[in-house]
Amino acid sequence: MNFDPQQLQTFAVVVETGNYARAASILNISRAAVSQRIISLEERFGTPLLVRKGMMLTPSGERLLEHVQKQKLLEADTLERIKPGAGSRARLGIAVNADSLATWFGPVACAIAKENVALEVIVDDQDHTLAVLARGEAMGCVSTARVAPIGFIAEPIGAMEYECVATPSFARLNFLHGMTLRDILAAPAVLFNKKDALHAMFLEQLLGFPVTGYATHYFPSPDALLTAILAGVGYGLVPTFQIGPLIQSGDLVPLAPNHRVSVKLYWHHWKSAPPNAQMISDVVMRQARQVLIQ
Known part of the structure; x- marks a missing residue:
């Protein structure tokens, strides 16, 4: 199963902000679009990733967030090795x-x-x-x-x-x-x-x-x-x-x-x-x- 970059980015921003509306503002999309991306991501995995009340991560959500964070660090490390100073932190x-x-x-x-x-x-x-x-x-x-x-x-x-x-x-x-x-x-x-x-x-x-x-x-x-x-x-x-x-x-x-x-x-x-x-x-x-x- 391939990961959808947009869905992963949306998931990470929702976790960071703890709020669909703030995530929508950062991503420049509607709140409904944020919600739909999270729902689609959960459907793909067949398990809840977020507890909506309090915006808490489920165990599966914790593992996915760890993957997203590792991926971002790996991308930053690779870009820095290829073109020093070119990437964002x-x-x-x-x-x-x-x-x-x-x-x-x-x-x-x-x-x-x-x-x-x-x-x-x-x-x-x-x-x-x-x-x-x-x-x-x-x-x-x-x-x-x-x-x-x-x-x-x-x-x-x-x-x-x-x-x-x-x-x-x-x-x-x-x-x-x-x-x-x-x-x-x-x-x-x-x-x-x-x-x-x-x-x-x-x-x-x-x-x-x-x-x-x-x-x-x-x-x-x-x-x-x-x-x-x-x-x-x-x-x-x-x-x-x-x-x-x-x-x-x-x-x-x-x-x-x-x-x-x-x-x-x-x-x-x-x-x-x-x-x-x-x-x-x-x-x-x-x-x-x-x-x-x-």
């Missing part, structure tokens, strides 16, 4: 957690963006980036999951280490006798967002049992979280990449120096990838293994 999505992006992954993303691609960095918690792959929005992601989805490979790239810290004055006021359960329940913690399970994991490792009911502030960026801790708003977990100089200067103090949290990370990428996508995976893994804890 193919869109490429990568999902990564905010702490990685703010530390070791930032230079990697800049290096990738200088290649012949239009890079989209999708930020989510490291426990949730795998869902971005399942939705077909990215060719690779940094995740804590060891097992890769169908069609992908999970490669260990190292671990990020986190230290629980506070300002000296906050520590004296709230943890004068160490991190006891009573003081933990009373002192405000600074977390990234409501998806952030790292703090709960740290407390369970520290005390030996799960802890709930403690006060929390949410600052959903690594820089904002660190700024809040430095301002004495609360205490929290910060990548050791960020806080070495601040501990040395005395601006921050470790609250549980013998209980650092190590989070193992994996790079998930297409099992069969075009050369330019594989090159990007190689860049990510090489840089990660140079800077993360092995």
